[in-house]
Amino acid sequence: MLEKLSEEERELLPTAEEVAFYSEHGWYLTRKLFTDDEVDELAEASERFYAGQRDRELPLRPPKLAYWEPAHGAVQRHNDYVHYESDAIARILRKPVLGAVAARLARADEMRIFQSTLIYKPPKPNEPSNVVPWHFDRHYWSSCTSENMLTAFIPFHHCDEQMGTITMVDGSHAWKETGSDDTTVKHFAERDNEDLEQKLARNAEFNNTDVRKIPMIIPKGHMSFHHCRTYHGSGANRSDRPRRAISFHLQDGANQYRRFELSDGSVVSYNHDVLVRQTPDGRPDYADPTYCPVIWSESH
Numbered sequence: 189m190l191e192k193l194s195e196e197e198r199e200l201l202p203t204a205e206e207v208a209f210y211s212e213h214g215w216y217l218t219r220k221l222f223t224d225d226e227v228d229e230l231a232e233a234s235e236r237f238y239a240g241q242r243d244r245e246l247p248l249r250p251p252k253l254a255y256w257e258p259a260h261g262a263v264q265r266h267n268d269y270v271h272y273e274s275d276a277i278a279r280i281l282r283k284p285v286l287g288a289v290a291a292r293l294a295r296a297d298e299m300r301i302f303q304s305t306l307i308y309k310p311p312k313p314n315e316p317s318n319v320v321p322w323h324f325d326r327h328y329w330s331s332c333t334s335e336n337m338l339t340a341f342i343p344f345h346h347c348d349e350q351m352g353t354i355t356m357v358d359g360s361h362a363w364k365e366t367g368s369d370d371t372t373v374k375h376f377a378e379r380d381n382e383d384l385e386q387k388l389a390r391n392a393e394f395n396n397t398d399v400r401k402i403p404m405i406i407p408k409g410h411m412s413f414h415h416c417r418t419y420h421g422s423g424a425n426r427s428d429r430p431r432r433a434i435s436f437h438l439q440d441g442a443n444q445y446r447r448f449e450l451s452d453g454s455v456v457s458y459n460h461d462v463l464v465r466q467t468p469d470g471r472p473d474y475a476d477p478t479y480c481p482v483i484w485s486e487s488h
């Protein structure tokens with residue numbers, strides 16, 4: 189499918205050295221993948237979304253759905269499945285060059301959407317909900333088989349430390365876990381910040397290394413990628429403007445549902461499990477094109 193990219197777009201793909209950098213560090217800052225017009229359209233479409241406009245709505249609300257509504261007030265906003273509910277946003281997220289960049293980083297032939305979350309941090313320096321504690325995304329994806337999933341963090345403007353940009357813990361995707369801890373499957377909003385800072389430091393020590401925090405300074409139209417085991421988080425929005433972004437979670441073609449039990453015997457589920465069609469052997473189908481469309485394939 190590389191012929192779907194223009195000459196100029198092929199120049200935007202990560203080089204072999206950059207793919208090696210991603211493998212070593214667990215994060216990567218892209219070139220300018222979206223035009224200013226595309227980024228502005230994301231911001232405008234998100235405002236229409238917040239005002240209530242939908243192209244379609246989820247048929248039901250899964251148990252752990254993040255879904256900000258105006259009644260929730262001036263807290264950090266998270267809205268899952270925005271690629272399903274807004275066609276204007278989906279159209280831009282599905283730009284082939286983005287999928288091609290992800291496929292190179294993940295060394296995969298096919299990429300599908302796993303989730304997209306629309307995010308808004310209000311410009312309130314002391315708003316506690318604006319802080320995203322340290323976590324890695326695979327913790328929420330125990331029902332997935334893949335170890336290659338990754339996330340694009342896509343701000344709708346230049347994004348830096350003053351705005352509370354996403355910050356990576358360099359190389360942490362390669363860390364061994366100190367032990368299985370069931371609290372990690374809880375969403376970060378339900379977890380204790382202090383506890384996580386300490387856990388991160390202990391984890392680094394266990395891996396004979398230290399915590400190197402790298403804030404992603406992301407120019408307009410660029411985005412960062414992080415591996416599903418890379419620890420990341422973000423701080424307050426100290427600017428005078430909202431920090432707007434989409435967290436675009438991607439799965440490689442090989443990813444499937446697996447049954448995963450916690451130590452108490454309970455089975456981990458993901459919100460998809462009550463939405464997507466089933467595979468012939470009765471598992472949730474993480475390749476359901478309605479919720480998890482293909483955005484890049486080398487074969488067609």
Ligand SMILES: O=C(O)CCC(=O)C(=O)O
Binds near residue numbers: 339340420
């Ligand atoms: O909003 C942020 O700063 C972090 C988002 C995040 O956790 C992610 O993109 O996986």
Ligand SMILES: [Fe+2]
Binds near residue numbers: 323324
């Ligand atoms: Fe995350």
